Amino acid sequence: MKLIKCENAHLENVLALYHRTIGYLENHINYPKWSSLHPSDQSVVGSVKAGELYVCMEGDTVLGAVVLSEDPEGYYESGDWSRELKTGEYLVIHALAVDPSFARKGIGAFMVAQSIEIARKGGYQALRLDVVPKNIPAERLYEKLGFSFAGTKDLRRNIDEVPVFDLFELNL
Secondary structure (H helix, E strand, O other), X not given: OEEEEOOHHHHHHHHHHHHHXXXXXXXXXXXXXXXXXXXXXXXHHHHHHOOOEEEEEEOOEXXXXXXXXXXXXXOHHHOOOOOOOOOOOEEEXXXXXXXXXXXXXXXXXXXXXXXXXXXXXXXXXXXXXXXXXXXXXXXHHHXXXXXXXXXXXXXXXXXXXXXXXXXXXXXO
């Protein structure tokens, strides 16, 4: 397995991965509350163009995807962070998805571990993220990998279904 920057050649497979993931979530417990609105095709394409989307590959197969961005996409200043850092001093994990047909094989943990290394090599001081409250699988994964809870906060994203988010951080 390897985690690499997504290229245009991967785009069709990555979009299909997110569509399969959303379809799966719609028929099971939708912990992250994803829909066709998020992550949208437009946001995925924008993340590729910005060089922020990474794909987990095994051979030619896309197993997962994750966005690593300096943009927290919300009011991260409200977090109960252990260190006061400015935007650009930390990297944010967004839209981490594992293809449902490859679930429970350690792919999510691998992608987060690789994200930590990307942040370290990039000179970031921390890796941060937000999850929908009660997204138990995500919270367990991040805590297992050393992330600390940094509060439940309104990130001012104006999403009626998700008025607040649980924040997590890993200082590097």
